[in-house]
Structures are given as C-alpha cells and as structure tokens.
Amino acid sequence: MKAWLCENPVGVEALRWTELPTPQPGPGQVLVAIEAASLNFPDLLIVQNKYQMKPPLPFVPGSEFAGVVQALGEGVTHLKVGQRVACLAGTGGFGTHTLAPAAMCIPLPEGFPAVDAAAFIMIYATSWHALMDRAQLKAGETVLVLGAAGGVGTSAIQIAKAAGARVIAAASTDDKCALCRELGADETINYSVHAPGGSLREEIKRLTGGKGPDVVYDPVGGEFAEPVFRSIAWRGRYVVIGFASGPIPSLPLNLPLLKGASIVGVFWGDFAKREPKANAEMMQTLAQMYLKGQIKPAIDQTLPMSELMKAYEVMGSRAIKGKLVLVN
Known part of the structure; x- marks a missing residue:
C-alpha cells in the first residue's frame, strides 16, 4: 500500500507519499481499500500539531473516507468482505488502504457513490x-x-x-x-x-x-x-x-x-461518543435524506490521492466551494 506519512507534525511540507506494509486488522478492526477521502479543516490542523487530537507518530492523516472492506478482524460480525463503507476515523484516509474501527464504519446503501460518501459524515x-x-x-x-x-x-x-x-x-x-x-x-x-x-x-x-x-x-x-x-x-x-x-x-x-x-x-x-444511539439514529436519517435527494455534498473538485499537496494548497487559498475529494 501507499500512503501520506506524517513523521513530524510541523506542517504539510513534512508529509511523504511512501510505500508501507499493508496491515492486517486486529480485533474490532477492518482493512479498507480506500476509494475516496475528503479534505477537512482538521486534516490541516492535525499535521501542524494544532488539533485537539494528537495521534502517536508516525501517522497517516485523512479523517474521512469511503471504500471497500477487504479483511475482518476478530469479533467483527456486522460487516463483510466486499462491503462498501464510509468512515470518519480521524486518521488513515490519505492512502490506498487503512485499518478502521469496525464500529465507526457505516455500510453504504446502493446508489451512494464513494466521492459523496467520503464527503458526507x-x-x-x-x-x-x-x-x-x-x-x-x-x-x-x-x-x-x-x-x-x-x-x-x-x-x-x-x-x-x-x-x-x-x-x-x-x-x-x-x-x-x-x-x-x-x-x-x-x-x-x-x-x-x-x-x-x-x-x-x-x-x-x-x-x-x-x-x-x-x-x-x-x-x-x-x-x-x-x-x-x-x-x-x-x-x-x-x-x-x-x-x-x-x-x-x-x-x-x-x-x-x-x-x-x-x-x-x-x-x-463528543456527541457521537457520549450519545451513540442518538448519533446512529441521526446518521440513518441523513442517509435517507440523501437517497431522497434532499441533501447532496457540493463537490468542488476531485484530485488523485497522490496530489494531496495540491489539495492542501487549494484549501489554504480559501478558494474551495464545498468539498475537495481525493480518489484512488
């Protein structure tokens, strides 16, 4: 697999697009082949060491992504290999593959494209x-x-x-x-x-x-x-x-x-962590609103995953209208 690796959170310029071993999921995890990942403001702050969540080094940034489950860890029963999911895990999205907490993966209904799913949650x-x-x-x-x-x-x-x-x-x-x-x-x-x-x-x-x-x-x-x-x-x-x-x-x-x-x-x-039942009900409501055409992410542009630097540059210029999504 390839991914953007942050070894020292001093800014975007320190990230490296590099080859990494494809990991195997542990208990409660799934391996996801990433189809699309969106760029959010926290994705900039986290590589500048300015975000409230400070992951252990090194880490792969990219908080929100969508893709296909490729392997299941022990204890995962609500997902299956080949299933398309969206996830907001906080890190891991800016690469070709990532390990994601299975509990945070939302199964995608038919007719929900990866680009929209990665820009949704x-x-x-x-x-x-x-x-x-x-x-x-x-x-x-x-x-x-x-x-x-x-x-x-x-x-x-x-x-x-x-x-x-x-x-x-x-x-x-x-x-x-x-x-x-x-x-x-x-x-x-x-x-x-x-x-x-x-x-x-x-x-x-x-x-x-x-x-x-x-x-x-x-x-x-x-x-x-x-x-x-x-x-x-x-x-x-x-x-x-x-x-x-x-x-x-x-x-x-x-x-x-x-x-x-x-x-x-x-x-x-924190609402999602403290009130998981209410959050799950909200996400079901939002998915139905999407399928009914009431809501749909405004996508400014898509870029190849390897062009993350350009994506950050566009975000920094404040020229984005809606969301910018990286695709594999």
Missing part, C-alpha cells in the same frame, strides 16, 4: 446536530449561515431548507454566493461588499425586516462574531461550530442578556 452530522438538536430549528425561522460556501456551510444550507427555514448565506465572493443560491439559499451576503466593520449589520437588518436571524450558524469566528451577534433576533441561538478564520472571538456577555439569546456550543465528535 462530518459536514452533515455536524450541521444536523447543530441546527436540529442544539439550536432546535423550527420551520419558518430564519437561519444566517456564515462561511456558507465551505463544506459545513453548504450542508447547513441544505439541512435548514429541508427543515422549512428561510436561509441567508454569507460568503466571500459572488461565485460562492451563487453556489449558495444553487443549494437553496433564499438570500446571500457577500462579505467583501458588506464588511464586519461596515455595512454587514445593516444588510442583515434589511434582509430580516429588522428582526434579525433566529439562528446563526458560525464555523468562521473572528471578526464576524460580534457584529453578527449584535444583529440576532430576540431569543436567537448563536451556534458555535468552529473558528476557520483563526482568532477565537470574545463576546461581551451583556449581548446575550439584552437579546434573551443563547450561545450554543457544537461538538459533534
């Missing part, structure tokens, strides 16, 4: 948990999605629309705003025109008739957080997904007090 699980569970989104409410043309942003648009919400999507270019409208957004805001320090609040006010959004979905953080929170509706829910812009914002706590609003944290990974 993290973004849709995060957005469903955020909007439907943590924010308790109701039909008829207005959702403002920040970073709306990214992976989680595009999934949030689709899930909010499927729930009957009105969606305002905020992104950084006209092209990204156009993608958001194609995915179902009712209105868009171009950050480059309506900057946080300028007319962003006025545009939110205009698009919501002065009421403000009921739910804010924020994977961006940084300078957007405070002006957007100041614009939130009475009893609004500000859903904290992550900090793709870098800085972690500090919000004045008088703001939630004055608006009767909530700051709601979202950590889907």
